[in-house]
Amino acid sequence: MARPVVAIVGRPNVGKSTIFNRIIGDRLAIVEDKPGITRDRIYGTSEWNGKPFSIIDTGGIEIDGDDMILKSIRAQAELAIEEADVIVFMCDAKAGITQSDEEVGNLLYRSGKPVLLAVNKVDNLARMDHIYEFYNLGFGDPIGVSGSHGTGVGDLLDAITEHLPELPDDEYDEDVIRVALIGRPNVGKSSLVNAILGEERVIVSNVAGTTRDAIDTPFEKDGQRYVLIDTAGMRKRGKVYESTEKYSVMRAMKAIERADVVLVVINGEEGIIEQDKHVAGYAYEAGKATVFVVNKWDAVEKDDKTMHEFEKKIRDHFLFMTYAPIVFLSALTKQRLHKLLPVVQHAAEQHARRVATHLLNDVVSDAIAINPPPTDKGRRMRINYVTQVAVKPPTIVVFVNDPELMHFSYERYLENKIRAAFDFEGTPIRIFTRRKS
Numbered sequence: 235m236a237r238p239v240v241a242i243v244g245r246p247n248v249g250k251s252t253i254f255n256r257i258i259g260d261r262l263a264i265v266e267d268k269p270g271i272t273r274d275r276i277y278g279t280s281e282w283n284g285k286p287f288s289i290i291d292t293g294g295i296e297i298d299g300d301d302m303i304l305k306s307i308r309a310q311a312e313l314a315i316e317e318a319d320v321i322v323f324m325c326d327a328k329a330g331i332t333q334s335d336e337e338v339g340n341l342l343y344r345s346g347k348p349v350l351l352a353v354n355k356v357d358n359l360a361r362m363d364h365i366y367e368f369y370n371l372g373f374g375d376p377i378g379v380s381g382s383h384g385t386g387v388g389d390l391l392d393a394i395t396e397h398l399p400e401l402p403d404d405e406y407d408e409d410v411i412r413v414a415l416i417g418r419p420n421v422g423k424s425s426l427v428n429a430i431l432g433e434e435r436v437i438v439s440n441v442a443g444t445t446r447d448a449i450d451t452p453f454e455k456d457g458q459r460y461v462l463i464d465t466a467g468m469r470k471r472g473k474v475y476e477s478t479e480k481y482s483v484m485r486a487m488k489a490i491e492r493a494d495v496v497l498v499v500i501n502g503e504e505g506i507i508e509q510d511k512h513v514a515g516y517a518y519e520a521g522k523a524t525v526f527v528v529n530k531w532d533a534v535e536k537d538d539k540t541m542h543e544f545e546k547k548i549r550d551h552f553l554f555m556t557y558a559p560i561v562f563l564s565a566l567t568k569q570r571l572h573k574l575l576p577v578v579q580h581a582a583e584q585h586a587r588r589v590a591t592h593l594l595n596d597v598v599s600d601a602i603a604i605n606p607p608p609t610d611k612g613r614r615m616r617i618n619y620v621t622q623v624a625v626k627p628p629t630i631v632v633f634v635n636d637p638e639l640m641h642f643s644y645e646r647y648l649e650n651k652i653r654a655a656f657d658f659e660g661t662p663i664r665i666f667t668r669r670k671s
């Protein structure tokens with residue numbers, strides 16, 4: 235559901251991305267070993283004191299040209315003011331207050347948003363004395379942190395969570411399928427939206443989402459209600475930062491977070507590029523159902539192998555998303571368009587699917603009988619039972635004698651067996667291993 239957004243703002247080199255990585259640290263570790271997921275990120279999610287939030291490292295946004303740094307700082311601050319619920323204004327204890335800090339401070343001062351002043355590089359006690367001068371910036375008590383050592387980060391997170399607002403849940407009923415379309419510019423997202431809605435133009439004045447300035451388009455097809463989320467994210471308003479690639483990634487992220495099903499739109503004429511992988515990777519990480527849409531299929535010269543070859547390319551590039559169905563279509567000619575929504579609907583159903591514990595255990599027992607769990611130094615992992623603890627995405631806990639004995643490959647094996655038995659097409663599955671003897 236809607237998570238409050240925290241933005242880290244500050245001049246270059248104060249340590250924004252270091253602190254950002256510490257805050258999203260655990261999540262990053264989960265995906266590091268998975269191919270195709272970006273490391274060069276500016277957007278992540280975290281949770282502290284039981285409160286989930288998203289966090290943006292605005293330092294990832296750079297504007298070229300003269301006065302590059304000044305322009306970038308200004309763009310970052312504007313972005314934070316517009317998008318964030320809580321702003322972390324970061325400075326550097328080693329450097330003291332600089333003119334750029336004052337610049338940033340002036341911009342944030344008028345924001346009307348809660349601003350927390352974090353002073354980084356407080357690597358030792360002696361440097362704690364340096365933080366007092368930062369009172370002069372006028373943002374109250376500075377919080378001393380060290381990105382290198384991790385000290386003070388807990389205090390910063392306490393302060394952040396104290397200021398997070400309670401956001402209302404989306405106003406849609408459970409049975410409405412929330413769909414986000416993501417993909418690079420020009421792959422045909424707007425055209426696809428128009429084609430789906432069967433209209434010449436998207437009417438933008440529909441329903442204001444609960445997330446600031448998200449604009450949703452509800453519609454109904456064959457008795458199923460859907461809402462297209464923030465399709466107007468492609469709207470151009472002319473702020474400097476809106477032209478940056480990282481900003482569009484951020485918009486996509488916000489849409490993904492609110493979605494049940496993410497349509498990753500790929501240009502069939504051009505094939506797959508790195509950027510496609512990044513956005514798809516986010517959908518995977520966020521635990522959303524995903525459908526690959528290969529658009530502009532009308533413009534592709536085809537023979538009887540072309541579709542199969544393209545499919546293989548997608549599978550090679552998105553190794554961790556073999557569950558996602560692929561739909562080839564043309565938004566322009568509407569060729570095969572009718573195939574899309576049934577696939578979306580099916581993926582949404584699987585994403586929300588709950589499997590009874592006894593059925594799950596039957597399948598896992600059979601799987602164990604065929605291929606026993608791994609051993610390590612003479613100890614064999616024993617699976618006691620398995621249960622599904624959550625939906626959206628389906629989340630399964632495997633209780634074992636010793637979680638250390640679980641291997642990634644065995645987890646994969648179990649997942650494949652579970653998928654073979656229960657479908658789950660279109661949705662990622664989370665599997666956690668816990669101790670219970």
Ligand code: GDP
Nearest residue numbers: 246247248249250251252293354355380381382
């Ligand atoms: P950003 O430009 O604000 O995102 O800054 P970075 O996170 O890239 O950090 C800038 C430099 O400061 C890097 O060389 C970091 O290793 C260093 N740095 C970050 N945090 C600390 C810290 O707590 N102490 C010290 N001494 N250096 C740090």
Ligand code: GDP
Nearest residue numbers: 419420421422423424425529530533564565566
């Ligand atoms: P967006 O930036 O992803 O929203 O892409 P647009 O919907 O604006 O489309 C970009 C360009 O691709 C436009 O010139 C469209 O007419 C064209 N386009 C979109 N869908 C198709 C399609 O299915 N086939 C062909 N040949 N062109 C398409």
